[in-house]
Amino acid sequence: MARLAFLGLGVMGAPMAGHLKAAGHDVTVFNRTRAKAEDWAARHDGAWAGTPREAVADADFVMTCVGNDDDLRQICLGADGAFAGMKPGAVFVDHTTVSAAVTRELAQAAQAARLGYVDAPVSGGQAGAENGQLSVMCGGDQGDFDRAAPVIGAYAKICRRMGDVGAGQITKMCNQIAIAGLVQALSESLAFAKKSGLEVEKVVEVISQGAAGSWQMVNRHKTMDQGQFEHGFAVDWMRKDLGICLAAADEVGASLPVTALVDQFYKDVQQMGGGRWDTSSLIARLA
Structure with a gap:
């Protein structure tokens, strides 16, 4: 010890x-x-x-x-x-x-x-x-x-x-890039299902068993559907992380168009008063 x-x-x-x-x-x-x-x-x-x-x-x-x-x-x-x-x-x-x-x-x-x-x-x-x-x-x-x-x-x-040294932080940026795009896609999927008259729970039961399945889908779809965004990692912190990602991408000449777009969507959530909501709150923009 x-x-x-x-x-x-x-x-x-x-x-x-x-x-x-x-x-x-x-x-x-x-x-x-x-x-x-x-x-x-x-x-x-x-x-x-x-x-x-x-x-x-x-x-x-x-x-x-x-x-x-x-x-x-x-x-x-x-x-x-x-x-x-x-x-x-x-x-x-x-x-x-x-x-x-x-x-x-x-x-x-x-x-x-x-x-x-x-x-x-x-x-x-x-x-x-x-x-x-x-x-x-x-x-x-x-x-x-x-x-x-x-x-x-x-x-x-x-x-x-x-x-x-630094490789851990670069890997974490990869993680945040992947999450940002995934949560936006999940938000669009669930919002589209609701506006089309489908039951979100039934939709997720089916599509989560196929190629669309993800941890976010399984663990966040219910609270996203209910507009509950009190599950930890806040939008304010996510924007801090995505800013790091975008700056690092400029340094190495990488293109992150989806990440840049989702960062602006999180800015919209902040302007809605959701800076302390968790990252699944992207769906609130689509209500």
Whole structure:
């Protein structure tokens, strides 16, 4: 068992840290809203710290799951940042979905401080985090990954190294690109069925058994039909991710026409007041 720190206790980070504690690791947590850290420590018989630097003291591994590029820089750098407090040889594992550019920037800073760095964004949503069934896509040195993978296994159903630093983030972009187009197509399919006078449940029962079937169809069609969009990953965060995808596509000369279009559809949802709705709310535009 290892000595760990977990930085960031949102809807994903809090249960992930809980799985690490349940696996027998010694876990200290940090969250910018101190009350969340205190509550987590009380519920899991763990420890909390007031700064990232304090949380990571003597940790073998430091996991983080925060909001965006700026949040990650803030938690890593500076006098009270994680890198200032980590011992040489410790491994930093970032589960945040951020740009490959900031990942490479921070990996260089970690290397200068003699730290390992693994970018390890996740897919599976809040339910995946709570059930310990996340898909974890990693980039980094093979040795750092080999050390971190058994620890990540506390909340992962699959954990794979995709290449060097940044490869995990690029893989997560592939994931978000695929989801965006799929949810839009599902939204159009369900809206078309309703306006044609068909029962959505019957339609899905049939088409989900064929080539059109998907996790989103099976798990979200009922709530999409009912206009219920309270299932975790928010539109605001999806637009952040799609912005990362589109910027990275420009860098490598890739064309993402459907992704760009769906990003604008999510902007419409935001303007409808749905920034905190989950990503299946694309169907609300078609009502």
